[in-house]
Amino acid sequence: MDAESRKTLVAIQNMLEQLLSGQPADTIGFKTPMPELQKITEQLNQLSRNLDEMNNLAADLSEGWLDGTLPPRHNYMAGPLKQLHSQLSIFTWSLRQLQAGYVVGKLENTGELFAALNGIIDQAATLSTQETDDAASVNSWRYHQLLQTLDLLHIMILEVDNSGHVVYANRSAKEKLGDIQFITVEQAGNKVLELVAQNKEGNAFPVHREIYEESSNLWYRVTSDRFLFPNGHAFYFNTIEDITEWIVKEHQLKMSAEMDELTGVYNRKVGWEALEQILAHPEQAGTHCIAFIDIDGLKAINDRYGHSEGDYTIKSIASALLSTIRVSDDVCRYGGDEFFIIFKNCTEETAKSIMVRSDEQVKVLNIQAQKPYKLSFSYGIIPVTNFSESAAELLKRADHKMYLDKKRKRLNGNNTNPNNVNSP
Structure with a gap:
């Protein structure tokens, strides 16, 4: 055996004697050429540190101190001592609460020490809550129960x-x-x-x-x-x-009940109620107009390119309508590929100019998106003049005028069927 290895073995023997005698052991600071002996010295050094940390904690606990430094997590040997420290901390806190007159729950820990404390807790609760003939007495237990609950x-x-x-x-x-x-x-x-x-x-x-x-x-x-x-x-x-x-969730719930999820415009129910509100007040000054809109060729887009492209088409047309209307106007999705717009206090000429702007916006979208199909819509505008009409009759007249616009476009050769559009 070489001299370095012999020196290491002697150092290991001395360290073990010190540890077994309960004395603090010096760590082995030098290295040995033998990997096996080097591993043993590193393990002994760690063992020495673990035992030192355990001894310090045990000394603190034996003197009743709970605020000392706890061994780190990797010191698995100190597990039972750390558990004892935790239990004694709970025990001490409970005693201090009892001393201050606060309510304390019984401890779940087993053993004579905790059983004795639980007995004190039961006795304090009985004494504090029993009825008394002294009207000036204060039920401190119940009082502190309430205060603790309010703090939670x-x-x-x-x-x-x-x-x-x-x-x-x-x-x-x-x-x-x-x-x-x-x-x-x-x-x-x-x-x-x-x-x-x-x-x-x-x-x-x-x-x-x-x-x-x-x-x-x-x-x-x-x-x-x-x-x-x-x-x-x-x-x-x-x-x-x-x-x-x-408040935020209430607003979101209200919006979700009013808005069409796909497009962000008002849903049919909200639009219908808005029309009935207008028709119920003929005395209100101003001319209102209704526009009924139908997306051109949506079924063909769905059939040839899929419903995701159909959804894109619906959302794009809705976006174009929303971006061009006035603040006072309401865009509503009637269902499927149909929308209607309520133009409040608006002449038919102004409503027409707004729809022209919407159509121009759709043309811009066609240039930007470069889809293999063309986005377009047909529409019909009617003024609200007969307040004895129902909302259904009003929309039916606007729908009929929209159909005339769609028929005119077909007669003029403006066929928007996507199957007739060349794919890129």
Whole structure:
């Protein structure tokens, strides 16, 4: 055996003697030419570090200290000690909660130590909740139960007295509003706190209000109630809930109920109701017009190029209509390849010019897209003059005029069937 290997074996023997005697062991810092011995020295060094970390934790626990450094995750030998540390931490926290008068749940850990603590918890609950003839006594257990529950809520809770002094704020309120001590209308700083400060004895409680806070771009629901003590002193209990997500979802739900999913225009139901609303108010001044639109050759596009191209065609025509109408006009999908537009307070001449712009926009789309088929539509415009008509009769007249436009285009040789268009 060479001298280096002998030196390594001696160092290993010394380290093992130190470890077995409970003494801190020095690490082996030199390297040996034998790979097997080098591996053993590295493992012993790691073992020495693991035992040292375990001894430090065990010493802390034996002296009752729980805030020391825990062994790292890769020290698997320290697993039971770390578990004991965790259990004792829970035990200590529970004792401190009991000492402060707060509610504590029974521990699930087994063993004599935890069984004794659970017995104390049961006894404290019994003593705290039993009835008493002393009217001045306070059920601290139930009181702290309520406070702890309020702290777990995500909504903000503020209790304010007549002078505006904040008597209680739960954890959510403190996190979002800061450590507020006093609330007045002049010092509120935001609309939510202004509502809280405006609570007066004359109000009909409870009061439910919704408010938009521009500075934070959030919606809140503020519910306030008033409680009177026997001495006449009033306290105002306010719950402040962030309802932004609910407002957004409500708006999205409303939009999804009104909009055609494929095109983003209004659906048939909304358009139909808008027409009936117009027809129900003949006294409203101004001339309204209706345009009925039909996409040319959609069935042939679907048959030859597939429904994905058909959907592209429908969406493209809808986009062209939306990009050229006025803000006051409504585009509605009647179904399949048909749309209608409600031109409010619009002459037939103006409606015609808008449809011409839509047609020009479609021509631009044809140039840009370079599809093997041509996008186009036919339309008919009628003024709304007979308010005794139903919405169905109105659309039927506009549809008939659209059909005349489609027939005229065919007679003029403007055949938009995609099967007659050369593929690129």
